[in-house]
Amino acid sequence: MSKPVVAIVGRPNVGKSTLFNKISGKRISIVEDIPGVTRDRIYAEAEWTGRTFSLIDTGGIEPFSQDIIMLQMKRQAEVAIETANVIVFVVDGQEGITSTDQEVANMLRKTSKKVVLACNKIDSPKYMNNIYEFYNLGLGEPIGISAGQALGLGDLLDEVVSGFPKADEEEYDDLTIKVALVGRPNVGKSSIINRILGEDRVIVSNIPGTTRDAIDTPFEAGGQKYVLIDTAGMRKKGKINEAIERYSVIRSLTAIERSDVSILVIDGDAGVTEQDSKIAGYMHEQGRGAIIVVNKWDIVEKDDKTMNKYKEDIMKALPFMSYAPIMFVSALTGQRVSRILEMVDIVSNQHALRVQTGLLNDVISEAVLMNQPAVSGGRRLNILYGTQVSVKPPTFAIFVNDPELMHFSYERYLENQIRKSFGFRGTPFRFLIRGKDKE
Template identity: 60%
Template sequence: MAKPVVAIVGRPNVGKSTLFNRLIGARKAIVEDIPGVTRDRIYDNSEWRGREFIVIDTGGIRFDEGDIFASEIKMQAELAIEEADVIIFVVDNKTGITAEDEQVAEMLRRSQKPVIVAANKVEDFSKHISYYEFYQLGLGDPIPVSAMHGMNTDELLDAVVAKFPPQPEKEEEEDRIKIAIVGRPNVGKSSLVNAFLGEKRVIVSDVPGTTRDAIDTPFTYAGRQYTLIDTAGIRRKSRIKDATERYSVIRALRSIDRADVVLIMIDATEGVTEQDKKIAGYVHEQAKANIIVVNKWDLVKKDEHTMNIYDERIREELKFLAYSPILYVSAVTKQRVFKILDIVDFVVEQHNRRITTAELNRVVNEAIMLNPLPGGGGKKVKILYTTQVRTAPPTFVFFANHPEGVHFSYLRYLENVLRKNFGFEGTPIRLLVRQNEKKEFN
């Protein structure tokens, strides 16, 4: 199931980014006491009472039509509101209701989405009357919080989770490989879907963003069963701006969560953009099997070196996807399109690959002999045993006498060793270090 989306909105300088950081447990958003410092939407994952969800931080909404940044930020917030399952409307308890608060409230009422009013910057939670005026916004009971100090955020999160769509009963796994196709608007996602299906299942246009929602389409090829998840995002022509391109990330996240393998589409005529990096980074963070699909290859002037040059550029820009296969295709001419499905089968197999404990320890012990662990703080660090604890993604635990002494650079070395010996192409792998149960003395 795709994760619910929670958008944090409000006028400038009410503490939205502070609340965002509190909910995700990190300082990811820029926090300054200057209105307008958060201009772009920021997103991350969070969890409360067993429900995982995506949180979007937005810039402060202002209604100054003459300010180009205000107009852009307002559009970004509107797009986040449109995508959200639940909206947290942050207001400043110290200053009380402002005209801009009332304008934001009106915008939220029009959205017809569940809204929770968070009265931020409350210092004394015993004085309920201090935040009662926010009832005037007509959006239900305000919840007092102090995002800065993390006070009463548990009550806020309880209210948020209560508004989520119900979790469907867990269905039996279909014997189909679910393929999410993600990328910026107009890279050819819908064209690729149509090439697979041999029909115009989704609208194709030169206007970026002509597919509104993720569309799941089951199909069979060469006796194998797949489900395609197309993830483009539609916007009215008046909204087709840079904001739309950044917004496509949020829509892609939902589909990535549900997929077995992700096709990360790159436009061959434009190369890797910052937006491509954001989407690819999320795929990697979610540990999904993936393939880099470079589309519109038919539009590139080529010689015998072109593909190698492209390979080098992509590897440089997407260093964290060094394990991912790269395939050059044309969805329009169908060049290498069905080769994608062969590679999909392969990377899903790699994603679910399990190595025997005996073989794993043989390879790891040999690697340690060739490149011994450095000492940690005067301690002799040893990896005593290795086991694979799960698949999808392949996850390995190294039991050590002093886990804190195993440096991340040494784990990178071990990852390279595992990939060299066992492949794992197209899939992230996870390496964990744990304390050996038997106490070892130096």
């Protein structure tokens, strides 16, 4: 199951970014006493009482403003609210209720999501009685906190975690391959899904995602069960523009977390964009099986060199995804769409591939003989042995004389040699470099 999502919302300058930084333990958001500083949603992983979750910081909501930046920030926060399992509504406990707070509260009362009301800046006993005023917002009991001094955050997070789905909930069995189609709006994700399902004609059901803002489509083809997770719901008709595209990222992230294999769909006419790079980076970081699908290939002007040139351009833009197979399709004409599921099967198998320890060490030994590690500070790296410790993604523990002697470039060399011997097509894998036991 994917990590729950918590969105921090509220009007500008109430301390949302300070709270975000305290909970995540990282100074990621810019904290400045000027309204509107946080214009983009920022997200991080956080943990409380053993539950990890994705935390979203948002720009402040100004319902009455017609300023274009404020309107974009409002839309951004709305998307975060739609995506979240739990919403933390931050208000200024020193200033009291404002008309903007009331409008935001009206917006939140319409959602079925759990809302936790955080009354911030209660950093002195003289402000404690201010909390009671916020009962008038109709969002339940306000929790007094001071984000700056980290006061009351335990009570706040206890209430947040209580709204999470149960940790042991699992919607599909282990034999079902969960496939997320992610990418910018209007690149053809839904069209590809419709082509796949239309050709297989074995739709079981359509299950609308609740907090995921995605559509799950379980189906079976060739005896294999799949679930296609479509994130195309992130696109608002008539509002496809640069601002709205930025808001799609968090929905892609939650879909990727739920998947076994993630398919990054790229607009063949537009090429790889910054947004594509962000989504691809998250696929890699999460260790998901990965396929890059270039859609709308039918409208790309091409000759016999175009495809290879396009692959080179993708690898330059996404060098960390060199293991991902690249496919060129057209959802409009159906060109090569039928091969997508074949590639999903291959990548899913490679993602779960396990290598015997003896074979792995044979490959490592041969790699070391062909290319000895460099000497550093008068010492040379000595690789004792390796073993695979897990799958999805494949993870290898490599035991050495001194982990500090393992240079990144040599680690990459070992990765290439292992891939050359065993494949691991479409899957990242991890190295855990361990020192030898002192005994």
